[in-house]
Each structure stands twice: as structure tokens, then as C-alpha cells.
Amino acid sequence: MSATVSSSEPFSTEGYFHTQRPPAGLEEKSEKMHAFVEQWKAVKGKKVVLVTVSSPAFSILLIVIRAVELQYRWSRTPGTRGATSAEYFLSQGYAVIFLHRLHSLRPFSRHYSHSLNPFLDLLSIVPSSSSSSSSIVVSPEHTQTLLPILKAYHESQSSGTLLSVEFQTVNDYLWLLKAVTASMASLGRRGMYYLAAAVSDFFLPEEKVAEHKIQSNKGTLSLEMDQVPKVMRPLVQEWTPEGYIVSFKLETDTALLIPKSRAALSRYGHQLVIGNELHRRKHEVVFVERATPSSKGTGDDQIKGSVTPPIVAGSDLGVVGFPRKEEYKETWLRLDDLKNDGHAGGKGRDGEVEIEEMIVKELLNRHQYWMDAKATRE
Numbered sequence: 001m002s003a004t005v006s007s008s009e010p011f012s013t014e015g016y017f018h019t020q021r022p023p024a025g026l027e028e029k030s031e032k033m034h035a036f037v038e039q040w041k042a043v044k045g046k047k048v049v050l051v052t053v054s055s056p057a058f059s060i061l062l063i064v065i066r067a068v069e070l071q072y073r074w075s076r077t078p079g080t081r082g083a084t085s086a087e088y089f090l091s092q093g094y095a096v097i098f099l100h101r102l103h104s105l106r107p108f109s110r111h112y113s114h115s116l117n118p119f120l121d122l123l124s125i126v127p128s129s130s131s132s133s134s135s136i137v138v139s140p141e142h143t144q145t146l147l148p149i150l151k152a153y154h155e156s157q158s159s160g161t162l163l164s165v166e167f168q169t170v171n172d173y174l175w176l177l178k179a180v181t182a183s184m185a186s187l188g189r190r191g192m193y194y195l196a197a198a199v200s201d202f203f204l205p206e207e208k209v210a211e212h213k214i215q216s217n218k219g220t221l222s223l224e225m226d227q228v229p230k231v232m233r234p235l236v237q238e239w240t241p242e243g244y245i246v247s248f249k250l251e252t253d254t255a256l257l258i259p260k261s262r263a264a265l266s267r268y269g270h271q272l273v274i275g276n277e278l279h280r281r282k283h284e285v286v287f288v289e290r291a292t293p294s295s296k297g298t299g300d301d302q303i304k305g306s307v308t309p310p311i312v313a314g315s316d317l318g319v320v321g322f323p324r325k326e327e328y329k330e331t332w333l334r335l336d337d338l339k340n341d342g343h344a345g346g347k348g349r350d351g352e353v354e355i356e357e358m359i360v361k362e363l364l365n366r367h368q369y370w371m372d373a374k375a376t377r378e
């Protein structure tokens with residue numbers, strides 16, 4: 001297969017939802033998400049965050065016999081960012097809708113992934129005279145680490161503050177995103193959207209998906225893929241005009257992070273882009289947002305981007321209150337800065353600080369400020 005890009009007409013968002021059928025199970029999942037939002041909407045001041053995780057796939061066969069999963073962006077993301085952030089959002093009192101790719105990492109269980117830390121390695125057998133009454137315990141050296149994770153997991157279960165919903169394909173993802181946003185829009189500014197899923201730019205629309213097994217004896221395989229519609233614009237401007245929306249920008253060239261993040265802000269008119277470079281993503285990220293209330297993008301920034309959040313201690317903004325750039329400001333969050341400041345350690349598996357802890361901490365202030373700005377205007 002060779003990769004070329006031709007200039008065919010891309011799907012509009014409206015065109016997409018008119019031509020691509022909703023996935024099986026959409027109604028049931030949408031109802032669950034709606035009920036969850038309604039439950040927490042009734043609790044005064046409760047904030048709800050949608051966390052999208054990992055990368056949706058697409059298939060080239062209607063019935064998948066041998067899956068060909070194309071990775072033209074980069075290899076599938078495990079979902080660390082989303083799973084880890086969800087834990088921190090829960091610990092900060094948010095109700096979390098965790099919209100994730102099937103088999104991606106999940107909050108709490110992510111600490112014990114098959115490859116890095118298989119849970120069987122935590123266990124020991126306590127023998128007894130009869131093998132049937134032997135019992136299994138967590139080895140003492142693992143108990144201290146597991147205990148807080150297990151407590152937080154049980155807490156999320158008993159309080160019902162975590163709802164996990166899975167998707168597999170780009171089509172599942174887009175329909176679910178639209179459905180959950182329709183429900184969350186009624187939360188107004190209490191809703192945050194933390195869009196960490198890496199959604200591909202291309203997909204195979206339903207009518208191009210082969211019905212029968214593709215025969216390999218016929219030569220090379222050529223695929224013509226269509227562009228995934230840019231749903232960010234309707235999401236920001238129509239589906240949830242009051243939501244606090246955070247998108248991510250992933251690059252392999254650090255020099256592109258800030259210009260591309262600014263371009264996204266200006267194109268869609270949302271509040272914040274978090275830029276991350278592929279190999280440094282666990283160590284540093286950059287927050288890119290508007291610096292001044294007056295700056296405008298092509299979106300309805302007057303509504304969406306019209307508040308400048310407070311600067312949080314430890315951020316790398318330069319002189320407090322004086323953004324470096326005329327229209328945008330950047331805030332780097334770096335784990336190394338924390339270490340240099342003698343930070344005592346965090347809630348990561350081995351007591352390490354995770355970059356997501358820093359990200360969520362920064363977002364709390366911004367989201368609260370976004371909510372307060374509305375209250376002040378009323």
C-alpha cells in the first residue's frame with residue numbers, strides 16, 4: 001500500500017452523521033451516559049468531566065477475519081494519559097465519564113497492566129495442610145502500594161463517580177462523542193471535556209468497507225480513505241457552547257507544538273490546547289491558551305475564550321500577570337521542575353509524581369475560573 005493524499009471533498013460533520021450508520025449499542029450507551037450526567041447534575045456544584053482515551057480504529061472488512069489495523073499516525077496509544085488523568089479528576093471530586101478504546105488502560109487497573117506489572121506477580125499462596133484450603137494473599141512488599149489504589153477504586157465504585165464506556169472504531173467514537181456531548185451540554189460550565197484520544201485523520205466510510213474476505217492472490221491492496229470530519233468546530237460552537245474544552249496536540253517535532261496548538265485554538269475557539277511531544281509526553285506538556293480577553297480566533301471566541309485564568313504557582317509563565325505573547329500564552333509543566341523544587345513525591349505507583357497530577361491541578365483552577373466568570377456575569 002502506498003500513502004498519497006488526494007484532494008477529494010471531505011465529509012462535513014452533518015454529512016457524516018447522515019451517511020454513516022450509528023453503531024450497535026449506541027442507544028444503550030447513550031442512555032447510560034445521560035443517566036449519569038443527570039444524576040450528577042442534580043448534585044449542586046458537582047463537576048463532570050468527559051475523558052476520551054486511546055485511539056479509535058477502523059476496519060477494512062465488514063466481518064473482521066484478520067484485522068489490519070493501520071497506524072499511520074503512530075502506534076496505538078495505550079491510554080495512559082486518559083486513565084491516569086481520570087484518577088486525578090476523581091480524587092479532586094469530579095464525576096468522570098471515561099470514553100475509552102476497548103482494551104486500553106483504565107483508571108486504577110492501569111497500575112497492574114499485563115506487560116508492565118502483571119497482577120499475578122503480586123500474589124502469594126499461603127499453604128495449608130489441604131491444598132483446597134490454601135489461600136492467596138497480596139505479598140507484603142506490594143500491599144503498601146496496592147492499598148491506596150484499591151481504596152480509591154472502591155471509593156469510585158461505591159460513589160458511582162466513574163462511568164466507563166468503550167468504543168472500538170472511529171465511527172463508534174464520533175457517535176458516542178456526539179451523544180455524550182448532547183447530554184453534558186445541559187451541565188453548562190460545570191462540564192469539562194478532556195479530549196486526549198488520538199483520533200485518526202482518515203477512515204474508511206461504510207460503503208467502502210469490503211463485505212467479503214479480501215483475496216490476497218489478486219495482487220497488492222490499495223485503500224482510498226476519506227477524511228474524518230473535524231467535529232471540534234461543531235462540538236465547541238454548537239454542541240456544547242458553555243463547556244470547558246481541552247484538546248490535545250501531539251507532535252514529533254517540538255518546534256511545531258506551539259504554532260499548531262495556537263492554530264487549533266484559533267480555528268475552533270475553545271479554551272485550551274495541551275501540547276505534547278511524543279517522546280517527552282510523560283515528562284512535559286505545554287498549555288496553550290489565549291492571553292487576553294480581546295483576542296479573537298475564527299470561532300466564537302468572544303464567548304468561549306473570553307476569560308484569562310489565574311496563574312498557578314509553579315507555572316512557567318514568566319512575569320505573573322504579563323503574558324509573554326500578545327495573543328496567546330504558554331505554560332510549560334515539567335516534572336523536572338518539580339524535582340528541582342524538592343517536591344516530596346506523588347501518588348504514582350512507586351510514589352513518583354505523574355505529569356497528569358500536574359495537569360489536573362492546573363485544570364482545576366482554570367475550570368473553576370471559567371465557572372466563576374459566568375456566575376459573575378449573571
Ligand code: PAZ
Nearest residue numbers: 077078079080081196198248249250
Ligand atoms: O495514551 P498515551 O498516554 O500514551 O498518549 C496520550 C496522547 C499522546 C495520545 C495524548 O496526550 C494526545 O496528545 N492526544 C491527542 C493526539 C492528537 O490527536 O494530536
